[in-house]
Amino acid sequence: MDTTLLAEALGNLLTPQVLLAIVAGVVGGILIGALPGLSGTMGIALLVPVTFGMDPVAGIAMLTAIYAAATYGGSISAILINTPGTPAGAATALDGYQLTRQGKGAKALGVSALASTAGGLVSAFALLLLAPPLAQVSLAFSAPEYFLIAIFGLLIIGSLSAGSLLKGFVAGALGLLLATVGIDILTGYPRFTFGTTALQSGIQLVPALIGLFSLSQVLVLAEGRGTDRTGMAEGLRGRALPTLAELKRIGATILRSSGIGVFVGILPGAGGDIGSWVGYNEAKRFAKGPEKEEFGKGSIKGVAAAECANNAVTGGAMIPLLTLGIPGGSATAVILGGLLIHGLQPGGALFAESGGITYAIILGFLLANILMGIIAIAGARFFVRATRVPMSVLVPVIVALCVVGSFAVNNSLADVWVMLVAGAVGYVLRKVGVPPAPIVLGLILGAIAEKGLRQSVVMAQGDMIGYYLSRPLSVVLMALILLSLLAPVLARWLRKRIPEQEREKAAA
Amino acid sequence: MPQSPSPSPTAARPRRTPTPDLILGLSLIAVSLGFLAYTLGLSAQAAAWPRGVLVLLLVLAAAITVRALRSPAAPPGKRPEPVPAGGGESPAQDEAPGTEAPPADGEHGEWSRAVLRRPALTLAVVVGYVALLEIVGFLPATVLYLLGHLWFGGVRDWRILAGVVAGVVAFIQLLFVYQLSVPLPTGLLFE
Known part of the structure; x- marks a missing residue:
């Protein structure tokens, strides 16, 4: 990044609107993460319409700030009441809750905040350094490559979601099907519009996102299997900031976990939950003597390892998102939706043509991580108190925001109905184990895949296989697709290490 | 997980109760066939890609159906897949043993009326x-x-x-x- 670009990016970043958006994102993200049952993805989906009217830097920086802060926020309830606010916080609960029982809840939160900040910062730097060269590759993409990259993205996200492989692919195929609704741009034929004019322009992404991630989550919450959160305030005792000696003890762990987190984040599909477990396990493996014994019984190293790794995943996950347009998980899929409504198409152009915006977003992410650490420690008591808001109050508020948000993007009531249907269908699909993230990705990538394939059919002039094989980048991508078929095996192997830990936790 | 296997009244139900997976598979087959029928009215060029997607969906749906039929004895507790995490999705309260989550019995099964x-x-x-x-x-x-x-x-x-x-x-x-x-x-x- 040259100095003029840096100056432009800083100029874009350091405006009151952007800074306010980042602070709001951090505070909101921590709250959403801390509330068991609300996920960062849900919050990001709800706020995508709000960012629509904002300047792109402010809007996207806010979404990424929520992503980072919610990942940290998940540790608050994990530590204080042994209930991870997000799946990525599950490993943190192991040692964090033990610390709370020993009257060191505040210390655990402090360590978690510091480790999260450190992991997030490392990942933001990794994003800053690794994304631009990778994005160069996509400048050489043409129709065949766009088709292949869309297939690659779908295969990856379908295969790596936690449930069954088949259902992940079903979700991806459903998304592709939804993407075909509307007037076919090449022939002008309306497809699957069932005679309505509302569907002619297709299924809009933002209402679908809000329905699938926010409304369906509301319906899950309505089942009323919420958690009793009253114990949280009592858990917050003791001194929050770690001593110098403690910092020295966790330094190496934080470094290791940052690296692990960034790496896991770059692997598309492997999210914060995998990152935190791998980080935790490695920290335990590296510990010696009495320190090793301490794991599971209230080790600050355990808290630091898990929390640092899951926040390091966030920046890592944004690398494939910004360079190739492949989101690794549901949160990044929603952020992709946010980028698209601002007309920011991931890839080389994002860094070459709109570099001033893109670098400002990345630097904003860096800043969000610093602010997250400060706000988390300074506002711990506030966040803990805020989590006492009962679900019976939150649910109607979230629904009203779902409705106004899905209306606001196109000022269309039809979009509100799309959101409702997506929410109801998404709820049922979640219950049968079909994940929502691949549906959204299919909806986003469907049009790209179809256009790429149809254009390359024309370009190939009859010899499709020969044409694809004649393009080096296509060959690389096809090899990656083959490799990605192996990815489920890897993910399963990584995930297999989780239940063992869960059992330990249950026994503890 | 609330749906972990446990001796429950629902497990004693007659085996023919269709499992959620079977219903999922059959509904997806119905959806794909319905949409495939719709593509008949489209021009070949406009229909080619949707047909490809629908055939893929049909194959996946058939696989889910076959898998569901092959494990007919599956009681409700047999659906071990949790709501997929997908990088931050599942309602996390499910993952905390030792909190006040109610025990999973038939009354509170995933698909019970309650x-x-x-x-x-x-x-x-x-x-x-x-x-x-x-x-x-x-x-x-x-x-x-x-x-x-x-x-x-x-x-x-x-x-x-x-x-x-x-x-x-x-x-x-x-x-x-x-x-x-x-x-x-x-x-x-x-x-």
Whole structure:
């Protein structure tokens, strides 16, 4: 990044609107993460319409700030009441809750905040350094490559979601099907519009996102299997900031976990939950003597390892998102939706043509991580108190925001109905184990895949296989697709290490 | 996980009860066939890609159906797949043993009426809200909806009711109406 670009990016970043958006994102993200049952993805989906009217830097920086802060926020309830606010916080609960029982809840939160900040910062730097060269590759993409990259993205996200492989692919195929609704741009034929004019322009992404991630989550919450959160305030005792000696003890762990987190984040599909477990396990493996014994019984190293790794995943996950347009998980899929409504198409152009915006977003992410650490420690008591808001109050508020948000993007009531249907269908699909993230990705990538394939059919002039094989980048991508078929095996192997830990936790 | 296998009344049900997976597979087959029939009316060029996607969906649906049929003895507890995490999705309270999560018995199984009743009611309330806002406009409908849903959720304290309504309305007005100039629907009655 040259100095003029840096100056432009800083100029874009350091405006009151952007800074306010980042602070709001951090505070909101921590709250959403801390509330068991609300996920960062849900919050990001709800706020995508709000960012629509904002300047792109402010809007996207806010979404990424929520992503980072919610990942940290998940540790608050994990530590204080042994209930991870997000799946990525599950490993943190192991040692964090033990610390709370020993009257060191505040210390655990402090360590978690510091480790999260450190992991997030490392990942933001990794994003800053690794994304631009990778994005160069996509400048050489043409129709065949766009088709292949869309297939690659779908295969990856379908295969790596936690449930069954088949259902992940079903979700991806459903998304592709939804993407075909509307007037076919090449022939002008309306497809699957069932005679309505509302569907002619297709299924809009933002209402679908809000329905699938926010409304369906509301319906899950309505089942009323919420958690009793009253114990949280009592858990917050003791001194929050770690001593110098403690910092020295966790330094190496934080470094290791940052690296692990960034790496896991770059692997598309492997999210914060995998990152935190791998980080935790490695920290335990590296510990010696009495320190090793301490794991599971209230080790600050355990808290630091898990929390640092899951926040390091966030920046890592944004690398494939910004360079190739492949989101690794549901949160990044929603952020992709946010980028698209601002007309920011991931890839080389994002860094070459709109570099001033893109670098400002990345630097904003860096800043969000610093602010997250400060706000988390300074506002711990506030966040803990805020989590006492009962679900019976939150649910109607979230629904009203779902409705106004899905209306606001196109000022269309039809979009509100799309959101409702997506929410109801998404709820049922979640219950049968079909994940929502691949549906959204299919909806986003469907049009790209179809256009790429149809254009390359024309370009190939009859010899499709020969044409694809004649393009080096296509060959690389096809090899990656083959490799990605192996990815489920890897993910399963990584995930297999989780239940063992869960059992330990249950026994503890 | 609440749906972990446990001796439960539902497990004793006759085996023919279709599993959720079987229903999923069959519905997906129906959806794919229905959409495939629809593509018959399209030009070959416009239909080619959707047909490809639908055939893929059909194959996947058939695989799910076959798998569901092959494990017919599966009691409800046999569905071990949790709501997929997908990088931050599943309601995390499921993952905390030792908290107050109720034991998973048949009464509280994933598909029992007791569990589905409240989401269904919630959905009905929300559908009513959206239908109402088409008629009376956004703000009156939202106020009525919030009061209704809060009441239905057991909130009786008038300070909370008033505070939530005022807060949400103010937030929407400030952000969407003034900041983003969204023309919120005024309803058929007042147009």
